[in-house]
Amino acid sequence: MTTAQIISGKQVSDDIRQNLKTEVEALAAQGCVPGLAVVLVGEDPASQVYVRNKAKACEDLGFYSEVHRLEADTPQEELLALVHKLNEQDNINGILVQLPLPGHIEEKAVINAIAPEKDVDGFHPVNVGNLVIGDDSLLPCTPAGVIELIKHTGLEISGKHAVVIGRSNIVGKPVALLLQRENATVTMCHSRTSNMKELTRQADILVVAVGRANFVDASYIKPGAVVIDVGINRLETGKLAGDVDFESASSVSGPITPVPGGVGPMTITMLMKNTLVAAKRAHGLS
Numbered sequence: 119m120t121t122a123q124i125i126s127g128k129q130v131s132d133d134i135r136q137n138l139k140t141e142v143e144a145l146a147a148q149g150c151v152p153g154l155a156v157v158l159v160g161e162d163p164a165s166q167v168y169v170r171n172k173a174k175a176c177e178d179l180g181f182y183s184e185v186h187r188l189e190a191d192t193p194q195e196e197l198l199a200l201v202h203k204l205n206e207q208d209n210i211n212g213i214l215v216q217l218p219l220p221g222h223i224e225e226k227a228v229i230n231a232i233a234p235e236k237d238v239d240g241f242h243p244v245n246v247g248n249l250v251i252g253d254d255s256l257l258p259c260t261p262a263g264v265i266e267l268i269k270h271t272g273l274e275i276s277g278k279h280a281v282v283i284g285r286s287n288i289v290g291k292p293v294a295l296l297l298q299r300e301n302a303t304v305t306m307c308h309s310r311t312s313n314m315k316e317l318t319r320q321a322d323i324l325v326v327a328v329g330r331a332n333f334v335d336a337s338y339i340k341p342g343a344v345v346i347d348v349g350i351n352r353l354e355t356g357k358l359a360g361d362v363d364f365e366s367a368s369s370v371s372g373p374i375t376p377v378p379g380g381v382g383p384m385t386i387t388m389l390m391k392n393t394l395v396a397a398k399r400a401h402g403l404s
């Protein structure tokens with residue numbers, strides 16, 4: 119039976135959005151309306167949902183937004199030309215090119231074309247590099263959301279042992295760097311780790327981003343540990359499942375995120391926060 123505290127990403131996200139909205143209103147009164155451009159190439163159904171949700175968030179929070187929908191066979195040169203144009207636009211502070219891109223387009227070339235100060239995904243090598251050396255940067259959204267959720271539990275991250283399962287560029291690696299920046303002692307596990315449970319059972323904070331449904335159960339978890347599940351897996355039944363077996367894990371864990379309703383709602387909220395930060399920097403206000 120679940121006795122663990124469930125961390126509501128929805129609630130945390132709503133609270134942050136309320137604060138963002140207030141701040142955007144104050145900025146707008148000074149003539150600075152943060153602007154986000156979202157670029158979608160092709161008609162991937164999941165991407166269309168994400169793009170709609172991003173435009174909706176802009177509208178709800180008082181941001182200016184542009185959505186650029188391009189045909190699936192758009193030449194790379196044309197996409198790069200659009201990115202260059204958005205880089206020059208003063209009313210746009212954040213640029214997000216929805217991934218994945220069609221196969222004929224080189225994702226790296228597109229990410230590298232975005233002006234680092236407008237890279238609200240935090241994917242540009244300049245932002246990644248600044249994260250590594252601990253300088254100011256735009257933080258990747260999902261990892262930043264993970265840290266917000268851990269802080270929300272009231273746990274002091276400093277001095278704790280955090281274990282991250284998964285080493286992807288978009289989640290595992292940046293989460294590990296952010297935890298280290300919060301003065302956690304960080305261990306990274308991945309598919310070749312031989313003694314994974316031995317390591318995860320020492321974790322005060324366990325972050326799971328492996329992309330395998332119900333990979334982590336109670337046997338991986340130290341009693342009372344904070345567990346953050348970044349996975350979203352579609353089961354054959356059509357149901358969504360995280361990387362953590364919630365029923366099992368929550369019988370021993372401390373605060374734990376559900377799927378859905380945990381990390382998921384945080385990602386767009388952190389995107390909006392990045393866009394606000396970029397707008398303030400562009401106006402010399404941060």
Ligand code: GUN
Binds near residue numbers: 218
């Ligand atoms: N596709 C799925 N998630 C993301 C994201 O966070 N950023 C971008 N650009 N594309 C995505």
